[in-house]
Amino acid sequence: MLFAEYQRFRYARPQLMEVICQLRFPTILAIGAQEPAAFQEAIRQDFPRYVARQEQLPPRLRPGNPPTLEPQKPVTNYNFISTDNTWKLNLTQNFISLSTLRYQRWEDFAVRLDKALAQFIQIYQPAFFERVGLRYVNAFSRKALGLEDCLWDDLIQSHFLGILGEPDVSEPDVTKCGVDVECSLAGGCRMKVHGGPGRVGNPKAPEKEIRFVLDGDYSAAGQLSADALPAKLEDLHRYAVCLFQGAITRELHSAMGPTEE
Secondary structure, three states: OOOOOOOOEEEOOOOEEEEEEEEEOOOOHHHHHOOOHHHHHHHOOOOOEEEEEEEOOOOEEEOOOOOEEEOOOOEEEEEEEOOOOOEEEEEOOOEEEEEEOOOOOHHHHHHHHHHHHHHHHHHHOOOOEEEEEEEEEEEEOOOOOOOOOOOHHHHEOHHHOHHHHOOOOOHHHOOOOOEEEEEEEHHHEEEEEEEEEEEOOOOOOOOOOEEEEEEEEEEEEEEEOHHHHHHHHHHHHHHHHHHHHHHEOHHHHHHOOEEEO
16 A cells, blocks of 8 residues: 555654645735844754745746737745755745755654744734645655666566566667656645656766656645644654655665664
């Protein structure tokens, strides 16, 4: 079963590239009207580096006969970054997000998110949250795990392999293969998952190793109060753990050096 309950593990050789949590809220114009100095001061100890970027939104379709494309104003994305550049807070007039390149445990991630979110809510007082999303991007490297003699069929469960899971298909002959799923989950949650081999990093660098990417985005939408967020995030995290453990084989699990939590 894909969403059966699994034991949680910490891995000595994790294959996570990035973990991202984004919370969207109704537009707060005050965020874009001036630099968020009060918010920076509240979180500066953990995120001392600061960069602001202007991002151009795609044109919006304006109804009419015929319909026309209407340009949108650029949005300022405020970036607050940790000293070692592995943690980042993003703030715009529509969302706040926390991402990390050095994920260890859900509880550690949740503590950092809670601290930043509490300051954001105190300063900007959003009416509610429209969407909360939790994304885990894994890129399994056979080279890093000493599994170069293995096929993906040995390491990834067949429901994420497409034709690569078929015994009469030669992996070297397949130039492109992926599985993409979007579906509803219990508790008002949704899941969007991509699984498949791919080159990670600069696509123009042919020497890049082909890894198996497992990219899971779990979300919930509605008028979510601040008090409802912790339970909803726990639901999303549970789905992420279940899907991850249900996607890997025992051989891949062992190669990553698991320790029970």
